[in-house]
Amino acid sequence: MFSFLTSFANKAELRESKDEMLVGEIVRAMARNGSPSVAFRADNDRQWIKFKTVNDPVLTHVYITLDRKTGGSAIQQALIGSKATLTIAAEIKNLLTDPDDIIKMYKTDLANIFKLPVMGGIKLNHEMNSVFATTTALIDLDTYLNKGETGVQGLMSLLGGTVDKLKEKLIPYKKA
Numbered sequence: 405m406f407s408f409l410t411s412f413a414n415k416a417e418l419r420e421s422k423d424e425m426l427v428g429e430i431v432r433a434m435a436r437n438g439s440p441s442v443a444f445r446a447d448n449d450r451q452w453i454k455f456k457t458v459n460d461p462v463l464t465h466v467y468i469t470l471d472r473k474t475g476g477s478a479i480q481q482a483l484i485g486s487k488a489t490l491t492i493a494a495e496i497k498n499l500l501t502d503p504d505d506i507i508k509m510y511k512t513d514l515a516n517i518f519k520l521p522v523m524g525g526i527k528l529n530h531e532m533n534s535v536f537a538t539t540t541a542l543i544d545l546d547t548y549l550n551k552g553e554t555g556v557q558g559l560m561s562l563l564g565g566t567v568d569k570l571k572e573k574l575i576p577y578k579k580a
Contacts, residue, residue, distance in 0.1 A: 422486050422545045423472040427451045429548055430468055433560040437567075439466055449473075462571055462578050464534075467493040468563075472545075486545035492563070493538040494570035498579040526573050535577040537570040 424446075431441045434455050442465075443454035449472035457463040469491040529536045543562075548555040 422549055423449060423451060423470055423488060425549055426488070426545050427453065427470055429556060429559055430470070430563065433556055433563055434466070434468075436556075436560060437564055460571075462496055462575055463494050463567070464497045465495045466567055467491075467495070469493075473542075488543055488545055489540055490543050490562075491538065491540045492566050492570065493536050494567055494574060496535050496574050496578050498533050498535070498577070526570060528573060528577075530577075535574055537573045539566060539570060541566070 427446075431453065434441065434453075438459055439455040439457050441453050442456045445452040450469065452467065452469045455466040455468070457466055470488050471491070472486070472488045526537055526539045529538070541562075548559045548562075551558070
């Protein structure tokens with residue numbers, strides 16, 4: 405009887421920690437892509453990681469937020485699965501700002517005011533000398549966990565492709 409209860413507790417703990425396991429896989433995938441993690445922030449079901457893009461001539465940092473939505477209980481897991489929103493933001497830094505660049509940024513800010521956030525869409529924003537491109541996707545945690553090298557390759561493909569799309573949007577704003 406005791407082994408049955410501990411088995412049940414272990415399965416519940418495994419189910420509840422899928423988002424933390426995926427964060428480890430994200431760190432591993434980004435490190436393989438040449439972007440080591442430099443900062444972490446974790447709450448109950450929300451993890452944020454900052455990566456330094458070491459050899460990238462355009463990007464300075466990539467920020468990934470994993471916010472778990474479902475799958476915390478056995479019933480949710482069976483009915484809906486383990487879903488989470490994956491928000492990826494890429495940042496460029498410009499050391500000098502030209503007045504024409506400020507005017508372009510105000511146009512971008514005005515466009516963002518009237519833009520409704522759509523899942524998968526890319527939003528541009530600027531803060532002082534940084535320009536950010538951000539996108540959000542709904543993912544199934546089970547797609548990438550416990551799949552071995554196949555899961556890691558799938559995650560690397562997802563992250564690399566998304567970062568490349570964000571980078572394309574940021575290239576016009578990068579100054580030498």
